[in-house]
Amino acid sequence: MKISVVGTGYVGLVTGVSLSHIGHYVTCIDIDETKVEKMRQGISPIYEPGLEELMKENIQAGRLFFTTSHQEGFRDVDVIYIAVGTPEKEDGSANLSYIEQAVRDIAANITKDIIVVTKSTVPVGTNHYIKELLISLVPKHINVEVVSNPEFLREGSSVYDTFHGDRIVIGADSEEAAKVIEEINKPFGIPIFKTDIKSAEMIKYASNAFLATKISFINEIANICEKLGADVESVARGMGMDKRIGSMFLNAGIGYGGSCFPKDTKALTQIAANLDHNFELLKAVIKVNNHQQRILIDKARERFGSLTGKRIALLGLAFKPNTDDMREAASIVISKELIAEGAKVVAYDPVAVENAKKVLPQEVIYTESIEDALENADMVFILTEWSQIKELDLNIYVQKMKQPIVFDGRNCYSINEVQQYPIEYHSIGRKPIYNYQFQTV
Numbered sequence: 001m002k003i004s005v006v007g008t009g010y011v012g013l014v015t016g017v018s019l020s021h022i023g024h025y026v027t028c029i030d031i032d033e034t035k036v037e038k039m040r041q042g043i044s045p046i047y048e049p050g051l052e053e054l055m056k057e058n059i060q061a062g063r064l065f066f067t068t069s070h071q072e073g074f075r076d077v078d079v080i081y082i083a084v085g086t087p088e089k090e091d092g093s094a095n096l097s098y099i100e101q102a103v104r105d106i107a108a109n110i111t112k113d114i115i116v117v118t119k120s121t122v123p124v125g126t127n128h129y130i131k132e133l134l135i136s137l138v139p140k141h142i143n144v145e146v147v148s149n150p151e152f153l154r155e156g157s158s159v160y161d162t163f164h165g166d167r168i169v170i171g172a173d174s175e176e177a178a179k180v181i182e183e184i185n186k187p188f189g190i191p192i193f194k195t196d197i198k199s200a201e202m203i204k205y206a207s208n209a210f211l212a213t214k215i216s217f218i219n220e221i222a223n224i225c226e227k228l229g230a231d232v233e234s235v236a237r238g239m240g241m242d243k244r245i246g247s248m249f250l251n252a253g254i255g256y257g258g259s260c261f262p263k264d265t266k267a268l269t270q271i272a273a274n275l276d277h278n279f280e281l282l283k284a285v286i287k288v289n290n291h292q293q294r295i296l297i298d299k300a301r302e303r304f305g306s307l308t309g310k311r312i313a314l315l316g317l318a319f320k321p322n323t324d325d326m327r328e329a330a331s332i333v334i335s336k337e338l339i340a341e342g343a344k345v346v347a348y349d350p351v352a353v354e355n356a357k358k359v360l361p362q363e364v365i366y367t368e369s370i371e372d373a374l375e376n377a378d379m380v381f382i383l384t385e386w387s388q389i390k391e392l393d394l395n396i397y398v399q400k401m402k403q404p405i406v407f408d409g410r411n412c413y414s415i416n417e418v419q420q421y422p423i424e425y426h427s428i429g430r431k432p433i434y435n436y437q438f439q440t441v
């Protein structure tokens with residue numbers, strides 16, 4: 001099948017590369033010339049494990065192409081995927097201007113019947129709007145069908161997720177169009193769930209909102225565990241053994257960030273509000289998350305009083321490991337607040353520094369290694385559970401820091417392990433360890 005994909009961000013590029021890998025001929029279109037130039041050479045503009053290898057393989061096999069020209073990209077294709085961004089507007093609702101532009105680009109350039117597949121996360125009703133807009137713009141003899149095919153990949157494991165997903169959701173009003181998209185996806189060997197367009201659109205928001213709810217729920221449990229002297233990791237394990245609950249997404253920490261949970265939860269409360277429905281549960285999930293992102297600062301203030309003049313090392317800046325994505329990362333809120341309070345912030349991340357420089361306060365100092373970040377620090381905040389940080393020899397904290405006081409926002413180390421070192425250790429939903437103080441008393 002000849003396919004084109006509009007937008008080569010995390011979703012579009014992974015979609016395009018994966019579809020070419022299962023045998024389709026795919027042209028990826030992006031308006032960003034530098035990005036396209038890189039991709040033509042087999043260089044991925046984003047950090048995603050395994051993506052570049054697959055890109056190179058399929059470019060060489062003659063199945064994967066990149067262009068900035070919509071006219072060239074849409075030539076002779078049967079199906080066009082839309083994967084442009086749907087960022088949040090100031091009121092929390094989804095900004096559909098990129099979608100609208102993509103639709104206009106499609107309408108201006110197609111010359112035969114087409115199926116348009118929406119991968120981007122869009123509010124319920126958007127696919128019907130896309131179809132209406134297309135019909136109003138294209139010549140009468142061209143037949144247009146629109147299919148909702150929401151994406152469930154996670155950043156950092158997007159290639160794996162695409163080939164090992166739990167389901168592919170196809171929302172269509174036309175049975176023939178649904179069948180075409182089903183055939184395209186069959187080689188992935190993943191269960192396909194077909195439904196109507198509005199339900200497919202809602203499945204995406206409901207799934208993200210539910211996962212966000214799980215995270216805020218376990219974070220609330222963690223905060224109570226701390227007061228009770230219980231251990232949230234044991235609690236989560238014990239809960240997760242019940243298949244009805246499931247063990248995934250019960251990692252307590254400094255809350256969820258990233259390009260999707262924050263934006264999609266807000267968009268869903270807005271979708272509900274437009275229908276005069278007050279989605280109280282989801283609003284509470286968002287509120288809990290906003291508080292949780294700052295929880296290490298509260299802990300540090302409680303421990304030190306003022307943070308003014310303190311040298312604070314931040315380990316990990318990306319919103320999660322294995323990505324260079326800084327969108328809505330807790331490190332943004334944390335570094336801004338620390339700088340505003342007059343702390344000296346020294347930061348390390350293995351891959352996200354270039355993106356971090358664009359969004360963190362300019363006072364933040366970046367280091368090339370964990371050791372350099374820890375040098376002479378009064379305390380360290382662990383913000384992302386990179387494997388480099390999880391596998392660290394804990395002696396480093398003792399050797400490098402002015403005082404080995406660790407605030408671990410991602411529960412990177414087991415309590416038993418930390419107990420063996422002269423460290424003061426504060427984590428999430430677990431008892432604090434005061435071995436450093438103990439030694440110095």
Ligand SMILES: NC(=O)C1=CN([C@@H]2O[C@H](COP(=O)(O)OP(=O)(O)OC[C@H]3O[C@@H](n4cnc5c(N)ncnc54)[C@H](O)[C@@H]3O)[C@@H](O)[C@H]2O)C=CC1
Nearest residue numbers: 007008009010011029030031084085086102120121151155
């Ligand atoms: N990032 C993620 O992990 C996931 C994202 N999604 C959804 O997928 C959509 C895309 O997200 P990302 O890939 O993160 O976006 P992104 O912002 O990383 O990439 C969007 C790309 O589209 C390009 N673009 C914009 N307008 C264009 C046009 N008219 N023609 C050609 N290219 C155009 C931009 O230059 C950019 O490269 C969003 O709706 C998001 O909510 C869904 C699941 C996972």
Ligand SMILES: O=C(O)[C@H]1O[C@H](OP(=O)(O)OP(=O)(O)OC[C@H]2O[C@@H](n3ccc(=O)[nH]c3=O)[C@H](O)[C@@H]2O)[C@H](O)[C@@H](O)[C@@H]1O
Nearest residue numbers: 151152153154155249250251253255256257258260319320
């Ligand atoms: O719509 C999207 O864009 C995507 O959003 C999430 O994927 P992603 O944001 O890439 O990453 P996750 O692994 O879900 O993590 C999101 C945030 O939640 C946090 N998290 C995750 C799991 C957990 O147990 N605890 C926790 O705090 C992570 O640290 C991270 O900040 C969903 O998992 C994907 O299914 C979805 O396609």
